[in-house]
Amino acid sequence: MTGDLLLLSLICLAAGTAVGPRLAGAWLALTLAGASAALGAAILVLYGGAAWEWRSAVSLGGEALHLRLDAVSAMFMALLGVVGGAGAVFAQGYWTDGEHPDSAPRGRLWWDAMLLSMSVVLLSSNGLHFLIAWELFAISSYFLISLERERREARAAGWLFLAASHAGTLCLFAFFAVLAGRNGTWDLGPMQGRAELAPFFWLALAGFGVKAGLFPMHVWLPSAHASAPSHVSALMSGMAINMGVYGIVRFSGWMPAPALAGWAMVGAGACGAVLGIAFALAQNDLKRLLAYCSVENVGVIFMGLGGAMLGAAHGDAPWGRLLLAGALLHVWNHGLCKSLLFLCAGSVLHATGTREMSRLGGLWRAMPWTAALFAMGSVAISGLPPLNGFVSEWLVYLGLFDAVSGRGVLGWAAMPAAVALAGAGALALASFVKAGAVVFLGAARTEAAAPAHECGALMRAPMLALGGACALLALAPAAAWPALARATGAWHPAWADPATPVPLAVLGFVNTALALCLAAAVGALWARVRVNGLRRAPTWDCGYAAPDARMQYTGGSFGRTASDWFSWILLPERVMRRPRGPFPPNTVLFERVPETVLERLVSPVAAGVMRLASGARRLQHGRVQFYIVYLVGGITVLAILALLG
Amino acid sequence: MIGSVNLLIGLAMGLNLMALGSSRLPSVIRAMAVQGVALGLLPLLMSEHFELLVALAAVGTVIIKGFVIPHLLRRAMRAANIDREVEPLVGYVPSLLLGAAGTIAAVAVTYRLPLLPEHAHTLLVPGSLATIFTGFILLICRVKAISQVCGYLILENGIYLFGLLLIRSTPFLVESGILLDLTVGVFVIGIIADRIQRAFDSLDTRKLTVLRE
Numbered sequence: 084m085t086g087d088l089l090l091l092s093l094i095c096l097a098a099g100t101a102v103g104p105r106l107a108g109a110w111l112a113l114t115l116a117g118a119s120a121a122l123g124a125a126i127l128v129l130y131g132g133a134a135w136e137w138r139s140a141v142s143l144g145g146e147a148l149h150l151r152l153d154a155v156s157a158m159f160m161a162l163l164g165v166v167g168g169a170g171a172v173f174a175q176g177y178w179t180d181g182e183h184p185d186s187a188p189r190g191r192l193w194w195d196a197m198l199l200s201m202s203v204v205l206l207s208s209n210g211l212h213f214l215i216a217w218e219l220f221a222i223s224s225y226f227l228i229s230l231e232r233e234r235r236e237a238r239a240a241g242w243l244f245l246a247a248s249h250a251g252t253l254c255l256f257a258f259f260a261v262l263a264g265r266n267g268t269w270d271l272g273p274m275q276g277r278a279e280l281a282p283f284f285w286l287a288l289a290g291f292g293v294k295a296g297l298f299p300m301h302v303w304l305p306s307a308h309a310s311a312p313s314h315v316s317a318l319m320s321g322m323a324i325n326m327g328v329y330g331i332v333r334f335s336g337w338m339p340a341p342a343l344a345g346w347a348m349v350g351a352g353a354c355g356a357v358l359g360i361a362f363a364l365a366q367n368d369l370k371r372l373l374a375y376c377s378v379e380n381v382g383v384i385f386m387g388l389g390g391a392m393l394g395a396a397h398g399d400a401p402w403g404r405l406l407l408a409g410a411l412l413h414v415w416n417h418g419l420c421k422s423l424l425f426l427c428a429g430s431v432l433h434a435t436g437t438r439e440m441s442r443l444g445g446l447w448r449a450m451p452w453t454a455a456l457f458a459m460g461s462v463a464i465s466g467l468p469p470l471n472g473f474v475s476e477w478l479v480y481l482g483l484f485d486a487v488s489g490r491g492v493l494g495w496a497a498m499p500a501a502v503a504l505a506g507a508g509a510l511a512l513a514s515f516v517k518a519g520a521v522v523f524l525g526a527a528r529t530e531a532a533a534p535a536h537e538c539g540a541l542m543r544a545p546m547l548a549l550g551g552a553c554a555l556l557a558l559a560p561a562a563a564w565p566a567l568a569r570a571t572g573a574w575h576p577a578w579a580d581p582a583t584p585v586p587l588a589v590l591g592f593v594n595t596a597l598a599l600c601l602a603a604a605v606g607a608l609w610a611r612v613r614v615n616g617l618r619r620a621p622t623w624d625c626g627y628a629a630p631d632a633r634m635q636y637t638g639g640s641f642g643r644t645a646s647d648w649f650s651w652i653l654l655p656e657r658v659m660r661r662p663r664g665p666f667p668p669n670t671v672l673f674e675r676v677p678e679t680v681l682e683r684l685v686s687p688v689a690a691g692v693m694r695l696a697s698g699a700r701r702l703q704h705g706r707v708q709f710y711i712v713y714l715v716g717g718i719t720v721l722a723i724l725a726l727l728g
Numbered sequence: 729m730i731g732s733v734n735l736l737i738g739l740a741m742g743l744n745l746m747a748l749g750s751s752r753l754p755s756v757i758r759a760m761a762v763q764g765v766a767l768g769l770l771p772l773l774m775s776e777h778f779e780l781l782v783a784l785a786a787v788g789t790v791i792i793k794g795f796v797i798p799h800l801l802r803r804a805m806r807a808a809n810i811d812r813e814v815e816p817l818v819g820y821v822p823s824l825l826l827g828a829a830g831t832i833a834a835v836a837v838t839y840r841l842p843l844l845p846e847h848a849h850t851l852l853v854p855g856s857l858a859t860i861f862t863g864f865i866l867l868i869c870r871v872k873a874i875s876q877v878c879g880y881l882i883l884e885n886g887i888y889l890f891g892l893l894l895i896r897s898t899p900f901l902v903e904s905g906i907l908l909d910l911t912v913g914v915f916v917i918g919i920i921a922d923r924i925q926r927a928f929d930s931l932d933t934r935k936l937t938v939l940r941e
Contacts, residue, residue: 707876708817708868715864726840 085127085135085152089206092120092164096199103191107180110191114171114198121202122164128157129566134573136208144211146269151208154569155336158411159322159329160205161566162418165552166321167198169545173426174314176541177433178230186230190312193230197223197318201326210259210269217255221248221294224323227315228307240303240310243681247303251293255330258286262338273337284340287330288348295327297385298355301378302681305362308374309438313429316370320377321422325414328384332411335392336574342396348389349496353503355382360510361649364517364642365676369428369438372518373421376464379507380417384410386500387479390486393493395575402485404578408567409478415563416471416556420463423549427457430542431522434535440521440638442531447523449535454523456546461515463553466508469594469601471556474587479504481586510645517641526632558595561588639674646676654679730850733773736766737855740885741831744862747882748827749820751813753805756866756878757798760885763859764793767885771895782895789888797881805874818869826869830861847893859886 095117103110128135134153141148152160171194180187200223203216225248229241261283263269274280289300296304304324308316335344359378366372387410394403430453431446432438447454463470483504486497527533537543556563564583572579624630646653658673677683702713740763747759768789771782816823834857843853863883867876 708871711864711867715868726837 085124085131086137088120088124088127089135089150089152089202092117092124093199093202095120096195096202099195100192100199103195104188107175107187107191110195111171111175114195115168117195117198118164118168118171120164121160121198122168124152125157125161125164128152129154129161129569132569144215146209146211148212149208149270150206152206154566154573155332156205156329158414158566158570159325160202162325162415163198163201163205163322165549166318166418166422167194169422169426169549170194170314170318170321172545173317173429173542174312176539177314177429178312183231186232190227190230190315193223193226194315194318197227197323201322204326205329208271210263210271213271214252214255214259218252220323220326221245221252224248224319228311228319230312230315231310234310236306237310240306244303244307247293247300251290251300251327254286254290254293258283258290261286271337275337275339278339281339281341284334284338284344287334288344291327291330291334292351293327294324295331295385296324296378296381297327297351298359298378298382299351299680299684301355301359301381302678302685304378305371305374305678308377308425309368309370313370313425313432316373317422317425317429320374320425321418324377324381325418328381328388328414331385331388332574335388340392340396345389345392345396346496348385348392349500350389352382352385352387352389353500355379356386356507357382357503357510358649358652360507360514361646361653362676362679364510364514365646365649365653365655367440367638367674367676369431369440369443369518369522370425371438372440372514373424373428376424376511376514377417377421379511380413380421380464383476383479383504383507384413384417386410386504387413387482390479390482390497390500391574394482394486395577397493399575399577400486400489402482402489404571404575405478405482405485405584407571407574407578408564409475409480409482411567411570412478412556412560412563413472413475416463416475416553419549419552419556420460420470420472423456423546423553424460424464426542426546426549427453427460430538430546431535433538433542435531437529437531440518442529443522444528444532444632444635445524445526446532446535450523450537452537452543452546454519456550457523458519459550459553461519463557465512465515467512469557469597471553471560474557474560474590474594476504476508477590478587513642513645517638520636520641521638525635528632528635554598558598559591560594561591652679654683733770734851736770736773737851737889739763739766740889741851741855741858744831744859744882745824745827747878748823748862748865751816751820753813753872753874753878754802756875757801760878760881761794761798763882763885764797765790767889768793770889770892774892774895793881793885801874801877815871815875816869817871818865823865823869826865827858827862830865831858834858834861852889852893856886856889859883859889862886 095113099110099113099117102113124135134151136151136153137149139148139150174187174190174194178187178190183190197220200216200219204213204220207213207216225241225245228244229237231237232241259269262271262274262280265277265280266274293300293303308320311319331348356379359375359380359382363372363375363379366375387406391403391407391410394400394406397403428438430450431443434446434450434453435443437443459470463472466472466476480501483497483501487494487501527535538546561583564587565581568579568581622630624634627634646655653676656673656675656677658671660669660671662670743759743763743766747756747763750756750759768786771786771789775782818826831854835854837857838854841853847853860883863879863881863886866879866882870876870879
């Protein structure tokens with residue numbers, strides 16, 4: 084049954100790739116069928132029990148096909164189905180053939196190609212096929228990011244992504260080649276007993292970490308997510324970066340890891356969580372803010388994963404399992420909320436044509452659905468009850484608290500990690516208060532925001548579906564536990580206990596009660612407003628004669644205090660010319676937060692490499708005579724070596 | 729007998745220097761042709777008793793290297809209207825000095841090589857190394873395609889000379905292999921030179937740098 088569903092999914096996605104450019108309707112049907120079949124197969128594995136495995140005599144590239152869907156990959160496959168399907172529906176309303184006659188057909192093709200290659204990555208249990216699918220996945224992501232290729236910004240983001248992705252893939256090539264060399268086969272599977280493989284886990288961490296956007300390897304992430312069309316950003320942020328997480332979960336479960344790797348992952352995760360959200364707070368571009376928030380959430384996920392590895396290494400401590408379950412659930416939660424938020428951002432962009440928050444404002448009157456769903460996503464992503472972000476962060480907190488109460492160095496390390504998580508949560512709340520307030524509240528700051536309109540049904544439906552999924556995970560977190568228990572069991576056989584932990588069951592009731600209270604409060608307020616009516620009055624404006632829509636809090640003023648704490652890494656650039664004298668000339672205030680890691684670290688190194696490379700390129704000048712000199716020189720050196728040796 | 733072999737090889741080594749030192753294409757071609765004839769006669773002198781195959785190969789070598797190829801080259805030169813000037817990248821005197829240094833180095837290196845006793849007293853190995861080196865110098869230091877063909881052929885002569893070490897064990901194989909190699913090489917270079925001439929109106933290889941990508 085699982086196999087049939089997966090086959091159906093792969094066939095539908097392949098057919099969608101083929102017909103996508105021409106037949107939009109058939110493409111949507113095929114993509115939805117493929118996504119739901121993938122979701123169905125994942126649910127069968129997660130809730131039905133048995134992992135699915137299939138070996139074929141058919142060989143591809145000299146290696147026999149070997150596919151496997153166990154609970155770990157099924158967790159990710161389920162998310163792939165939800166996000167892939169929702170994004171496809173959204174794209175039909177958002178990136179239509181009428182508005183983008185050139186890029187919409189290409190977008191449909193690469194969308195299905197990307198879903199297909201990600202499914203194959205999740206399924207394949209052979210290093211060679213994994214690499215092939217991984218590369219196809221990177222290429223289709225590249226084409227989706229640079230879909231609007233007439234814009235220079237999108238092309239640059241695509242190139243940056245491609246370069247970073249290939250740097251990571253290089254590590255993965257080395258990693259899989261080493262595994263194949265040591266194992267004698269490209270076939271993958273549990274190899275826990277092979278302690279000599281442990282050092283190669285670093286290669287996997289580097290290779291998958293780049294794709295996951297783990298700080299400080301996240302350099303490609305902000306521009307790629309910001310410049311891509313919003314449904315693509317949703318897929319990238321909701322699913323593509325989770326493929327990197329998948330790689331780490333997969334191989335940390337299958338192979339022994341060096342003792343230091345868990346510490347490194349917790350450390351990088353904690354730094355990434357705090358710094359990622361600090362960067363998010365300082366952004367003025369709505370989608371860039373969301374992208375940096377993804378860096379934060381990947382940091383949270385890596386904290387959980389690293390903690391789980393430490394727990395497994397220290398006598399299968401139960402808190403390790405809580406951390407792993409929290410990390411895996413956070414993959415789901417972050418994937419769902421973040422795609423919801425990116426779709427909301429897409430809806431705003433579609434309505435106003437700009438992502439710059441300082442040009443927006445007051446959109447909630449024109450776009451109530453988008454505003455409400457954005458608020459819901461914000462609450463969820465900030466890790467506030469009663470929504471789902473809180474559930475997974477709660478599991479991570481519980482794991483960290485249990486680790487603190489245990490003795491030893493682990494306890495001391497868990498405490499700062501918990502503090503970092505709390506700090507990141509607070510900053511996330513600040514970021515989303517800023518984003519929500521500047522974009523949706525107040526009055527329209529520019530002409531662009533004034534004529535905004537609510538998005539159509541095709542765009543609203545997937546947003547509602549994602550919001551519904553978030554609510555489901557929030558109100559019934561215990562329902563996710565069987566899946567999590569199977570996944571943790573597949574990761575580490577000692578952690579397969581299916582009994583729901585008490586805190587999770589309680590949390591479901593608490594969340595439901597809280598949600599009911601909130602609903603009751605809103606209902607009461609609404610009833611009062613309907614009875615008494617709303618009294619409208621001008622805002623107190625300190626006595627200005629002509630208040631203007633531009634006299635509002637800006638995004639910068641919302642985030643200023645908190646982003647000043649991080650000015651040592653944000654390095655904000657500021658140009659200001661104050662008004663002076665009775666008839667002041669033009670005044671200027673310009674603020675920009677650079678991509679510190681990219682501009683201060685990666686770019687100089689890359690420029691050095693380029694200089695070396697162009698120096699080496701001078702050897703290639705096309706003069707036959709000099710090529711013969713190289714040849715003679717080489718032969719002479721070899722002859723001298725042979726004579727001396 | 730060793731004396732006459734050494735004499736011929738010595739002649740070939742002298743012709744190397746002549747090819748390096750001459751400033752005009754026809755004399756380079758002539759040096760190469762005479763070298764080909766001299767080396768072509770070597771198998772006849774080296775085999776102890778008369779063998780028909782060896783004799784046929786030797787005669788073939790002499791005819792092809794001494795007459796056919798030089799004739800083809802002269803005709804190509806006339807057809808393409810090439811200047812008789814060689815146009816060196818490195819001047820004649822430095823080339824000559826390089827060639828001489830290479831010859832001395834070849835002799836010096838030969839003393840360190842573990843050779844069979846019957847080869848140790850011939851000039852076969854140093855002569856072949858020196859000729860190969862000369863071929864390389866011509867290939868590197870000359871500009872025109874025709875002089876590069878000459879360099880290539882002198883290089884081939886050196887390889888042929890080295891191959892003569894094996895003439896006792898596999899005589900016919902060596903000969904025919906070398907001849908085949910040579911013919912193909914000349915054909916390829918001839919065709920390339922012809923195409924270059926047609927495409928660029930010149931046989932100056934310096935103008936080919938745009939083809940490097």
